[in-house]
Amino acid sequence: MLLAIEYDVMLQFEGITKRYKKAGIIYPALEEVSIRIDKGEFVTVTGPSGSGKSTLLNIAGGLINPDFGNVYFHEQNIYLFNNSEFDDYRKRHVGYVFQQFHLIPYLTVFENIRMVCSGLTVAQQIDSYLEKCSLQPLRNKYPSELSVGEKQRTAFIRAIINHPDLLLADEPTGNLDPLNSRILMSLTKEFNQSGGTVILVSHDQDSKQFASRHITLDSGRLISDQKIT
Amino acid sequence: MNPFKLVIKELFYRKINSLVILLTVIVAATVSVAVFTLSKASENETRKIMREQGLNLYIFPKGTNLIDFFSVNNTPAFSEDYVDVLADSKTFDAVRHLTGILQLKYPDWIDPNGSRHQIVVSGYKDEAVQRFLNKQETMGFDVEPGTVHVGALLSVNIPEGEPFRILGKDGEEHTFEIAKRLIEGKGILDQGVAFHLADLQQLLGMEGQINRIEALGCVCHDGRIKNARMQVQSIFPDLEVTEVGSIAEARENQRLMMNKYGSFLIPFVVLASLLISGLLFYANVNSRRYEMGIFKATGKSNSFIVSIIILKAFLIGLVGSITGFFAGSGISEYFGQKIFRFTATDIEPLWNIFGFAVLIFPVLWMLSSWIPALLATQVDAAGILSGE
Ligand SMILES: Nc1ncnc2c1ncn2[C@@H]1O[C@H](COP(=O)(O)OP(=O)(O)OP(=O)(O)O)[C@@H](O)[C@H]1O
Numbered sequence: 039m040l041l042a043i044e045y046d047v048m049l050q051f052e053g054i055t056k057r058y059k060k061a062g063i064i065y066p067a068l069e070e071v072s073i074r075i076d077k078g079e080f081v082t083v084t085g086p087s088g089s090g091k092s093t094l095l096n097i098a099g100g101l102i103n104p105d106f107g108n109v110y111f112h113e114q115n116i117y118l119f120n121n122s123e124f125d126d127y128r129k130r131h132v133g134y135v136f137q138q139f140h141l142i143p144y145l146t147v148f149e150n151i152r153m154v155c156s157g158l159t160v161a162q163q164i165d166s167y168l169e170k171c172s173l174q175p176l177r178n179k180y181p182s183e184l185s186v187g188e189k190q191r192t193a194f195i196r197a198i199i200n201h202p203d204l205l206l207a208d209e210p211t212g213n214l215d216p217l218n219s220r221i222l223m224s225l226t227k228e229f230n231q232s233g234g235t236v237i238l239v240s241h242d243q244d245s246k247q248f249a250s251r252h253i254t255l256d257s258g259r260l261i262s263d264q265k266i267t
Numbered sequence: 268m269n270p271f272k273l274v275i276k277e278l279f280y281r282k283i284n285s286l287v288i289l290l291t292v293i294v295a296a297t298v299s300v301a302v303f304t305l306s307k308a309s310e311n312e313t314r315k316i317m318r319e320q321g322l323n324l325y326i327f328p329k330g331t332n333l334i335d336f337f338s339v340n341n342t343p344a345f346s347e348d349y350v351d352v353l354a355d356s357k358t359f360d361a362v363r364h365l366t367g368i369l370q371l372k373y374p375d376w377i378d379p380n381g382s383r384h385q386i387v388v389s390g391y392k393d394e395a396v397q398r399f400l401n402k403q404e405t406m407g408f409d410v411e412p413g414t415v416h417v418g419a420l421l422s423v424n425i426p427e428g429e430p431f432r433i434l435g436k437d438g439e440e441h442t443f444e445i446a447k448r449l450i451e452g453k454g455i456l457d458q459g460v461a462f463h464l465a466d467l468q469q470l471l472g473m474e475g476q477i478n479r480i481e482a483l484g485c486v487c488h489d490g491r492i493k494n495a496r497m498q499v500q501s502i503f504p505d506l507e508v509t510e511v512g513s514i515a516e517a518r519e520n521q522r523l524m525m526n527k528y529g530s531f532l533i534p535f536v537v538l539a540s541l542l543i544s545g546l547l548f549y550a551n552v553n554s555r556r557y558e559m560g561i562f563k564a565t566g567k568s569n570s571f572i573v574s575i576i577i578l579k580a581f582l583i584g585l586v587g588s589i590t591g592f593f594a595g596s597g598i599s600e601y602f603g604q605k606i607f608r609f610t611a612t613d614i615e616p617l618w619n620i621f622g623f624a625v626l627i628f629p630v631l632w633m634l635s636s637w638i639p640a641l642l643a644t645q646v647d648a649a650g651i652l653s654g655e
């Protein structure tokens with residue numbers, strides 16, 4: 039019976055190579071990386087600076103085209119999507135959280151989240167998330183009036199408000215103090231437990247405890263891939 | 268979220284950038300509207316002066332004695348149809364505002380007190396509408412049938428409220444309502460009466476006759492009189508053309524100069540403003556690169572990104588053109604009153620260019636933001652968002 043377990047493959051990197059060229063010099067960012075990520079996994083990606091972690095994440099999110107290799111999302115090659123399919127992929131299937139929160143300064147907390155929603159998302163839904171993340175009193179404040187933790191929680195709600203299949207987080211706790219890091223990580227875990235798949239780039243050892251799998255990159259190569267049972 | 272609201276919020280957030288862009292539109296619109304309004308005012312002024320001073324070209328039968336002609340000494344008459352033939356000619360464009368006139372001495376007019384005077388009677392045909400001119404461009408001479416304009420010297424002899432009475436060739440007394448009592452300084456008209464042509468023809472039994480055509484010759488080149496003469500004579504070899512210098516001519520020259528400056532100044536100012544505004548849009552887009560990155564990462568389409576920038580340009584263009592229209596009209600009114608003696612009080616906002624201004628400036632400013640908007644769609648979202 040055990041052998042018959044079917045994994046639902048969410049994302050598959052197949053022989054991904056990406057090299058940046060600057061002033062005639064080639065900087066390899068990823069070399070022949072192949073990874074399969076199943077639905078519901080919580081994957082951390084670690085590795086030294088410049089090892090290609092962000093590049094991998096951005097290739098998954100459709101923001102960077104790989105030089106070689108393919109990325110499949112539910113068996114569809116995302117780099118064969120046309121423009122509107124690509125926009126749709128980024129809008130509905132992927133949520134992003136960055137180290138720099140990248141909130142839009144002239145929009146309130148509520149509006150920053152509302153901005154990414156399609157017409158169908160109701161204000162109540164946003165408000166219930168705000169409530170859960172203790173942001174309700176700050177609903178109509180501007181980013182400049184928020185603490186870093188509050189900013190990141192706003193960015194987190196923006197990332198998950200459309201119920202994406204995949205949450206891509208690039209060092210989201212990099213600018214946060216331990217308490218705020220823990221709050222964010224437990225929100226991320228909650229997203230994962232409700233069925234979402236997470237790929238998290240982190241140097242932070244604490245973050246690892248939430249994960250179900252650790253991937254390590256070095257100089258653009260996959261050097262370890264560990265599932266935690 | 269409504270892109271309109273997004274644009275408005277950004278516009279107020281980056282106040283300085285928005286204000287400076289707004290300023291470029293206001294400058295361009297103000298200058299354009301002011302130059303245009305003033306040149307229109309100058310044109311009206313010219314027209315008005317022409318009407319006051321008379322036109323600068325006389326057309327009359329060949330062989331007419333010029334001494335007689337200028338002293339209104341009953342020079343030979345010809346058919347008024349000549350005017351219509353000239354107006355209808357495709358080749359005849361050196362002359363405009365063709366007005367057929369019958370002007371004669373009337374030796375023994377009896378005023379209401381019973382004394383006799385020699386006066387000048389003039390009948391004005393409605394200005395011919397020339398093939399190549401719009402109806403609105405005619406100057407007209409506004410003596411309505413059944414009415415007269417009496418010259419200043421006659422006017423003093425007729426009590427207020429009385430009609431103008433004159434004996435016709437038929438021996439009957441004819442009465443005309445006095446529509447206007449002219450002020451002094453109208454030259455020969457001071458000692459005369461202006462009729463509608465048909466009324467005067469009937470009065471004198473000269474149906475269908477005129478003895479001069481007055482017109483405005485084109486003052487654009489030297490040799491203009493030669494050109495006008497050639498054109499007239501190629502149609503009617505029996506007519507002669509002569510020219511009268513006047514203030515009108517100086518005004519006409521001034522108007523042409525104004526148009527020339529305007530046609531240089533408007534495009535220059537508009538283009539310079541567009542260029543500056545294009546750079547400001549570029550600066551704006553550049554400072555919003557991470558914002559564009561977020562738009563892309565959250566699945567906003569390129570057309571969304573382009574449209575919020577173009578919409579910003581449109582809104583600024585709209586506000587700027589409306590402001591510029593009123594500023595330009597205000598400036599014209601203020602300076603126009605000092606420049607133009609005759610039409611000073613007539614200078615007012617040209618509402619027909621209002622619509623044009625609020626259309627053209629937003630469109631131009633949308634164009635100026637076009638390249639920056641396209642650049643905005645090209646930002647390297649990954650590099651911006653993942654970088655420090
Ligand atoms: N836009 C770019 N242009 C040129 N080189 C780049 C660009 N982005 C990344 N690189 C290079 O590619 C390599 C991998 O970069 P990447 O950002 O993926 O590393 P990382 O593991 O995320 O590093 P860090 O931990 O510092 O964020 C590095 O050598 C980097 O210098």
Ligand SMILES: [Mg+2]
Nearest residue numbers: 091092093653
């Ligand atoms: Mg990185």
